[in-house]
Amino acid sequence: MDDILKVAMPKGRIYKQAAKLFRDAGLPISEDFEDSRRLIIPVPAARMEFILAKPVDVPTYVEYGVADIGVVGKDVLLEDHRNVYELLDLGIARCRMSVIGLPDWKPVLNPRVATKYPNVASQYFREQGQQVEVIKLNGSIELAPLIGLADRIVDMVETGQTLYENGLVEQEEIFQITSRLIANRVSYRMKNEAIQHLCDQLQKVIPELKFV
Ligand code: PRP
Numbered sequence: 001m002d003d004i005l006k007v008a009m010p011k012g013r014i015y016k017q018a019a020k021l022f023r024d025a026g027l028p029i030s031e032d033f034e035d036s037r038r039l040i041i042p043v044p045a046a047r048m049e050f051i052l053a054k055p056v057d058v059p060t061y062v063e064y065g066v067a068d069i070g071v072v073g074k075d076v077l078l079e080d081h082r083n084v085y086e087l088l089d090l091g092i093a094r095c096r097m098s099v100i101g102l103p104d105w106k107p108v109l110n111p112r113v114a115t116k117y118p119n120v121a122s123q124y125f126r127e128q129g130q131q132v133e134v135i136k137l138n139g140s141i142e143l144a145p146l147i148g149l150a151d152r153i154v155d156m157v158e159t160g161q162t163l164y165e166n167g168l169v170e171q172e173e174i175f176q177i178t179s180r181l182i183a184n185r186v187s188y189r190m191k192n193e194a195i196q197h198l199c200d201q202l203q204k205v206i207p208e209l210k211f212v
Pocket of ligand 1: 138139140141142155156157158159160161162163
């Protein structure tokens with residue numbers, strides 16, 4: 001193993017928040033690459049390399065050890081149980097996973113529920129004792145109840161703007177979500193000093209969790 005820490009970062013809107021947190025923790029992360037299309041970003045001054053992955057793929061890169069650590073939403077970890085260590089709640093990218101529907105929604109027998117998170121949704125409704133048919137979609141989940149594909153959806157709510165603009169309402173909150181720092185099990189042992197040092201630095205600047 002080389003001594004460069006390979007970090008799988010979520011590409012897209014979470015990247016800037018994660019990079020800022022690392023910067024606040026004292027790591028020399030340049031802002032130069034924030035709007036670029038580069039997928040591998042060297043951070044030599046911190047003995048790191050960022051791998052910019054699709055958020056849902058971050059745990060895969062970490063589990064297979066091509067990234068030592070990664071930043072990923074708790075939603076992804078709950079949906080796709082990967083064999084990785086969860087080290088820290090980073091307190092960024094806060095949102096919630098909820099059951100959503102039209103305001104005039106009424107319970108029906110064996111309703112259809114559309115979601116990007118079929119495992120989470122199935123488990124939730126099973127625990128509620130409700131039989132549902134889960135339909136997996138990959139995005140624009142809010143469309144499903146609007147055009148009659150599903151009775152309800154399970155999706156992320158951050159500002160609530162998407163729901164508002166599409167006339168949907170949040171009916172039940174399933175859980176709160178934040179980004180987590182995860183580690184490959186072997187890397188955690190082999191690069192423990194570097195990973196532990198990073199955790200210590202991050203812990204000093206993690207925003208306080210204030211869920212209401
Ligand atoms: C996510 C999520 C909601 C929206 C919530 O979608 O699935 O649609 O953001 O954010 P808001 O409460 O601030 O409006 P994303 O933008 O990731 O796109 P997607 O439709 O491809 O899932």
